[in-house]
Amino acid sequence: MEFKKIGIVGTGLMGGGIAQVCAQVGYETVSFDVNEAAFERTKGLIQGSMDKMVAKGKFTQEFVNEVLGRMSYTTDITKLADCDIVVEAVFENLDIKLNVLKQVEEVVSEKCLIFTNTSALSITTLSTVLKHRGRFMGTHFFAPVPAMKLLELVPGLDTTDETYEGAVQWAQSIKKITIKAPDTCGFITNRLFPLPQNEGAELLALGVDPYDIDAAWIMFNQAPVGTLSIVDTGGSHTTLGCLTSIYEGNEDDRYRPHPYIKRLVSAGRLGVKTGQGIFKW
């Protein structure tokens, strides 16, 4: 498949990052959002991310200018019409995503691949709003998109092999390492990460020192950071949300959120951003 122009719907942290990595490898990108106010923030984030690469000597200013020149922004969804791929990366809400995907399909060609970026929603459920479901599948990028190598690719029940292969080809072109995940809540990564955190919470409730848990984790797994520090970095409310969605979505009681995590959230101990979570920051 040949891809030249990539459309991105949503200009948040994920949408901005996806547009950036596409433009960096030579794709023309068009980012759509409902109001222009969002563009400035995204442009600032992208500029900041690329400035860092210039400072590190990895990018030249000339290259950055070229990349920025390939990126455009619009509040007119019909500007996505000639895209080869459209990645929908709006807020993680089923109704909002269903509405956006329907609008996207109305303006793009039949050949255009449509991807939804999600960490939690069912790809097959999202596909039901589309007329041509074979060209649709899920992507799960990790933040910050330019730095994180992993990309989960999630076919829905109706996704064709051709679409999946197209997604792999595109993912490789933007230098991501792909893993093929089943369309179950949490895919692969989010079903692995929260378990040690949830059982870690059980140990905290039993009086274990969180620093010891993280020290053991780092040493045994040769990890850069402890599993409980990840809770505090993302926010205990994020961990709670992730556990709850998998617990409810898959009816899997391994993910029943531990009361200790609920207590942290209810006390406002969200982690780094509130100065106190499992650890003091």
Place this chain on the structure above:
Amino acid sequence: MIYIIGNNLKSILLRNAALKAGLDADICESVNDIQEECDLIILNTEEDLESRQAEVAVLAEKTSAPIAATISLNYACAMAKNATDKSRIVAIRTMEDEYIGEYIELTKTFDTDESVYAKVLEILKSFNGRVAEVPDIIGGIFYRIMFLNSNMSAYLVSEGVTVTDVDNSMRYGANIKRPSLQIADEIGLDRVLEILTVLYHETGRPAYRPCPLLKQMVNAGRLGKKTGQGFYTYD
């Protein structure tokens, strides 16, 4: 002087950690070989509950030194059950591999004397690793946390996810150099299954429910690196 009882690899690694810390340490075959007083006895014979209880009882009778029994899936307090003087008994838990000495968990029993505990803590800290002071919970931190993802990864493989994709999820999603299926193969799937089975039985927490695929692989003799075939194939 530290005596380590039990002739096995873990004892050698513990002795090396002690020697590195500038302490005298020696390995003995059995409790009968302990002839003189010392600063600490580490009991690291095979972890069979009844024989351990008997060995601890003999040592407590024979010496006045603190006795640290290595445990993995037993309770610290169970080690002291038959000893006349329970105040000198603690339990330690190490990792299962080359990190022995760099991370040790120390657990007191119902009856451990505070001054004994403090003395053992000081000696273990001199090994230059991290000493985690852990309450007497089954599996401690190490076993309770480290094999959850090996189990979940096995479930993912049985759902059709490839072994490489599961491990790449941790490798590239969290920059973990030693992902879960690799760990399971290195530790041995029979040992991982044993750990999960005990933890599930003792805690009732569903995250430890062993994956049927693990049981099948163990039954088929695919135990990991040591048999040349586990989740990965080895030459």
